[in-house]
Amino acid sequence: MSSASKEFPGLRFDPTPGLVPAIGQLAEKVRQAAGQLGTVRAELERTLRDPGAWTGLAGASCHDAVQGIYPEVWIMHDALNGVDHTLGEWSYLLAEYQRSRTTLEAQAVAARARVKEAKANPDVDLGFTEIVTRSGGDLEALLQRHGLAKQAVDRAEDELEGIIKAAEGLKKQHDESAGTFAKQIRGFADHLPDRNTMTPAGSSTIPxxxxxxxxxxxxxxxxxxxxxxxxxxxxxxxxxxxxxxxxxxxxxxxxxxxxxxxxxxxxxxxxxxxxxxxxxxxxxxxxxxxxxxxxxxxxxxxxxxxxxxxxxxxxxxxxxxxxxxxxxxxxxxxxxxxxxxxxxxxxxxxxxxxxxxxxxxxxxxxxxxxxxxxxxxxxxxxxxxxxxxxxxxxxxxxxxxxxxxxxxxxxxxxxxx
Known part of the structure; x- marks a missing residue:
């Protein structure tokens, strides 16, 4: 028996794999890095806006150097913030998916128990001897009980199949969301904004x-x-x-x-x-x-x-x-x-x-x-x-x-x- 079957005896597979606490730990590390860059960014902004901090030729050269560095800090700070927020969104969504998984697993365990109970009914399987040794009303009653027992098995199996299909749908939704968030996180690194197209969002934008x-x-x-x-x-x-x-x-x-x-x-x-x-x-x-x-x-x-x-x-x-x-x-x-x-x-x-x-x-x-x-x-x-x-x-x-x-x-x- 696979580890997934042992962990999920009802569904027999894990429709929403992932460790929410591990995602939270990763997000915390990214958040700390973003916080450090945010402090640097704020300090650079404060200094660039202070005309008295730049005097003489050396001051002008330093101002130009800092002004050249600042967009890079801005870009990286926004990218890390984006990764942090995206991890938070995925953590929240994964937790919701796994709450649904818990419900479906409990339903599947109960459904399998009903299937087992229905199949344990002796009227489900009739042997040749049981049929040929009975006649008349006795045989009719036996066949009626057999039909009802088979119906009970079919109902229980249909219920279990419906739960499994719901879990498969949940897995598809989980996998699509995981792919979307992974692409979004990669995008912060693969599609950094062009510093030449950036415009400050300060008071100069709005008169x-x-x-x-x-x-x-x-x-x-x-x-x-x-x-x-x-x-x-x-x-x-x-x-x-x-x-x-x-x-x-x-x-x-x-x-x-x-x-x-x-x-x-x-x-x-x-x-x-x-x-x-x-x-x-x-x-x-x-x-x-x-x-x-x-x-x-x-x-x-x-x-x-x-x-x-x-x-x-x-x-x-x-x-x-x-x-x-x-x-x-x-x-x-x-x-x-x-x-x-x-x-x-x-x-x-x-x-x-x-x-x-x-x-x-x-x-x-x-x-x-x-x-x-x-x-x-x-x-x-x-x-x-x-x-x-x-x-x-x-x-x-x-x-x-x-x-x-x-x-x-x-x-x-x-x-x-």
Missing amino acids: PYFTKPPVNREDTGPKREFDVTDPTAKDQATRLAAKAMVAGQDAYFDNPRAASYMKNWLEGNGQDVQFDAKELINQNPALQKLVTQTILSAGPKGSFDTGWQQGSIYHDMKAPESAGSQKQLLDWYYTMNGYQYRIVGSDFKMVDGKPVGQVRVDIYKRYNWGNPEGGVPRGDIKGVPQNDLARLNETGLAHDFDIVGSTTFYAAPQPGS
């Missing part, structure tokens, strides 16, 4: 005059408040499904931005998340066209402000000019879909019949799910009702937050335009 739009009616109300309702077992299951979505978006669908924002929703503290609005514009041809049209139509006025307007990645994806940009826009779609934008132009002048001046584009998105306060319902995401996801904020299992971004650039006609 001090950035003002959020008025709150949408559907984003207010008792059901939109944070941590005001006790979570139910269904809420815990929904959170587990959301964690699986994070892994799926990152590994299966290659939507790392959508995965990271949903992960922040599940683990964050509700603080604003800043992003580079320039990146959204560069990857969204429909939004580029809208900004250009606004400049051409409003620029001749000298200065302009569109105020906050409604945008939709879904509609941007459908625009003819977005053909060929579907993959990158799909990541944005799962990240923020409906968003608000504001285009502000200042000090525009007409040069050769074209408006030239400074433009600022502000982007805002309230990251939440569902529409629990009523209105038009939203569809399911990967089979999970969005209103069920929305409840996670209400129960404190997730935390809604604001996505904010802004970019300023000088608009001038391209040569030959």
